[in-house]
Amino acid sequence: MTAFGRRIYLDYNASAPLLPEVREALVVALDLVGNPSSVHFEGRSARAALSRARGQIAELVGSSPENVVFTSGASEAAATCLTPNWLTAGEDVVLPRLAVLDTDHPCIRDGGRFPAATLIRLPVTADGIVDPQALEDWAHLGPGLLAITLANSETGVIQPLGPIAEICRRFAIRLVIDAVQMAGRLSISHCLEHADAVILSAHKIGGPKGTGAFVLRSDGFRPAPLILGGAQEKRQRAGTEALPLIVGFGMAAELATVRAQRHEELAVLKSYLRARLATFDESLLVNQGELALPQTLSLHHPKLRAETVQIALDLEGIAVSAGSACSSGKIGASHVLTALHRAGVRIDPDAGAIRVSFGLETSERDIETFAAAYERIWRRSVTGGNPKAA
Incomplete structure (x- = not known):
């Protein structure tokens, strides 16, 4: 002491x-006995709570509720999004290369589902931001995916999203952003103006541990699922949703919008x-x-x-x-x-x-x-x- x-x-x-308002919402949600996929009254009640949380998280990042996909946390969200295999308009799209930053969080830096031979870790400057020349040299080689931790968890350094996104646009590079540390501290409502997906974690913003999400710019361009087996989350992530945790996550996201101000x-x-x-x-x-x-x-x-x-x-x-x-x-x-x-x-x-x-x-x-x-x-x-x- x-x-x-x-x-x-x-x-x-x-x-x-854990924020007091989140604790209260989580405890209330524990009494929701229905499965969100069930059609009876109890299931519909659970589904309504799930939809409300989805809307709260969409509001945090300036997206639409249908573009929010719940996961067990940011690490699972990263493992899902960091894949060569994406879907657009029902067609398979292969992104053959991945670049990350050498200072990224390990769930990004380790490359997810990309083969090691296709992964490159870009160097940073003495200020901790990506070396712009190294990024441009990589980007001009052809299609690929860039994944970045927007705010570094160890140093607090924030990557210059605008210039990074401009390079991605010029060379048709897809972009995934880990916004875990920035959410609730500064506004992240602009991220999907630049990125194809944004990764979030509940317990970094005063929510419960064990749940997170990735939010897509559009469900017309989405990663191949990591967890298969059911139709939950529009077939983006199988398994019954952890409803009380997600309800707590939704409340934390609503509060994060205000707290960032x-x-x-x-x-x-x-x-x-x-x-x-x-x-x-x-x-x-x-x-x-x-x-x-x-x-x-x-x-x-x-x-x-x-x-x-x-x-x-x-x-x-x-x-x-x-x-x-x-x-x-x-x-x-x-x-x-x-x-x-x-x-x-x-x-x-x-x-x-x-x-x-x-x-x-x-x-x-x-x-x-x-x-x-x-x-x-x-x-x-x-x-x-x-x-x-x-």
């Missing part, structure tokens, strides 16, 4: 706390934290460039191993991550930091970085408590506890 008797949670990028509140806390950290070490922040999430910072020091700092902070009652949640239990350098190191950033990937990510529930006192704790750890490790050595 912290000095004021409670833990401080600064790991929203791993999973955001409060991004300036997050930016103020981020600015405060940046200034506070600069009082003892201006070199801690990992490059973010001009575009970044308003509530994410990555901190690195070659003399501070991220896992050690994470444990020390946990003992002080503060939860942060050492890298992305999908990778933090693995041994080895962060692929994101490694890619930035290759781009010329003065960083030691083996030392790792601490990711601080917060939300609208976070207070300035929470941020100050973290900064003070981090400074104590920094002084012990870097200066030997001697303030004059700082």
Whole structure:
């Protein structure tokens, strides 16, 4: 526990706390006994709840409800969308090549259902955005699919969607966007103006774990299904829908639209934290460039191993991550930091970085408590506890 008797949670990028309104909607949905595919009253009631959630998620991304396909989470959505085989107007379309970014989330970076020989990982610049020349060199070789993580889960860097989409249009490249980290922090209603599919996850926006979705620009161009067996989700994803989780997801999506409008509140806390950290070490922040999430910072020091700092902070009652949640239990350098190191950033990937990510529930006192704790750890490790050595 912290000095004021409670833990401080600064790991929203791993999973955001369940919002009270979401909890209430989820609990109510537990009493819906019908299967959404059944035609009796109970089934129709379940179907109505499912349709409402579909509409709430469509509203979040500026799409139509019929273009929302529910999955078990973002990883399944990525595995579905990252396929060479798509359907348009009843005809098969083969996309022979896939490009991803070297800093992408592993569910994107690993290439989904594309054969390894057809996958390329594009390098990023020192600011963490895709190298535009590398993208253009790949794109001009012919038809293919580009998949990008719009906002990086470790650094908060946001890819410049407009210029990327322009290259895709010029060379007839299809585009899939992982908007998991950006949803609820900034508006994502523009994404389908540029992309063929957008991937979402409920628990990143205050919804329940275990459900996600991909949203298509049009159901006239859709990926070949990953899970077969039934007619659910317009045959895009077989299996009875996880109705209570989806209802919670829908409520979280509705709230995310409103919460994204409060991004300036997050930016103020981020600015405060940046200034506070600069009082003892201006070199801690990992490059973010001009575009970044308003509530994410990555901190690195070659003399501070991220896992050690994470444990020390946990003992002080503060939860942060050492890298992305999908990778933090693995041994080895962060692929994101490694890619930035290759781009010329003065960083030691083996030392790792601490990711601080917060939300609208976070207070300035929470941020100050973290900064003070981090400074104590920094002084012990870097200066030997001697303030004059700082």
